[in-house]
Structure formats: C-alpha cells, structure tokens
Amino acid sequence: MDHPLPLPVERAIRKLGSDIALARRRRYISQESLAERMGASLSTVRRMEKGDVRVPIHFFGRALHVFGEIQALERLLDTSRDDIGLTLMDERLPKRVRSKPRPPGAL
Known part of the structure; x- marks a missing residue:
C-alpha cells in the first residue's frame, strides 16, 4: 500500500537537496565532481x-x-537529546525502588 508523502517530509527533503546544491557551489565543486566523489551518477546528484x-x-x-x-x-535523532523519549521513559520509572532481600550470610 502506497501512502502519500507528508508535505513537511517533502519540503524537508527538497530543502536538504537545495542546501546540498548551495554547499557544492560555495565550494566550487561541479556536479560531475561531486558525483565522482560520492560514487554516484550525475543524474543521481x-x-x-x-x-x-x-x-x-x-x-x-x-x-x-x-x-x-x-x-x-549522526545527530539527526540523537537519543541522548531525545527529550520526548527521555520524558516518556522517566514517566515509567517506579516511584520507589526496594532492595531485594539478601540471603543469609551474604554481604
């Protein structure tokens, strides 16, 4: 089943492509050179x-x-900075933690 792409996703990918084009031009790299360095075809670039x-x-x-x-x-969804995920985890923490009874003679 094919789902339509959400507009915010489409916009974000379009912006990333545009940003890559701008970064390439600012570095004076041709599309052909970028394709070669990436191991991709010119049409892919x-x-x-x-x-x-x-x-x-x-x-x-x-x-x-x-x-x-x-x-x-690497930083796109850094789990150490995932405020929503961390909050949800913290909400599930027990209110109290009890010590397990120790067997006789254990330190």
Whole structure:
C-alpha cells in the first residue's frame, strides 16, 4: 500500500537537496565532481539537489561526507537529546525502588 508523502517530509527533503546544491557551489565543486566523489551518477546528484524523494538516503549521507558534514546526519535523532523519549521513559520509572532481600550470610 502506497501512502502519500507528508508535505513537511517533502519540503524537508527538497530543502536538504537545495542546501546540498548551495554547499557544492560555495565550494566550487561541479556536479560531475561531486558525483565522482560520492560514487554516484550525475543524474543521481541532479535528482538529489532537486529534492527527489526517491533518491536513497545514503546518497545524501555520501554528499554530507564529501562536505565534511557527516556528523549532521549522526545527530539527526540523537537519543541522548531525545527529550520526548527521555520524558516518556522517566514517566515509567517506579516511584520507589526496594532492595531485594539478601540471603543469609551474604554481604
């Protein structure tokens, strides 16, 4: 079953593609050179820069790597900073923690 892509997702991918194109131009890198460095075809780079949602995410990651920005991908959903997830976990914590009874003779 094919679900339509939510508009915010489409916009975010389009913006990422546009940002990659801008970063490439600011570094004076041609699309051909970026494709070669990424191990991708020229058409993939062009589609990625246009925000084509069918371009696999690893190509976006490869572009970020070429630009020295791969840590941006690593931080996308950093679980140590996931405020919602951490709050939900904290809500499930027990109110009290009781010690388990020790067997006789144990320290």
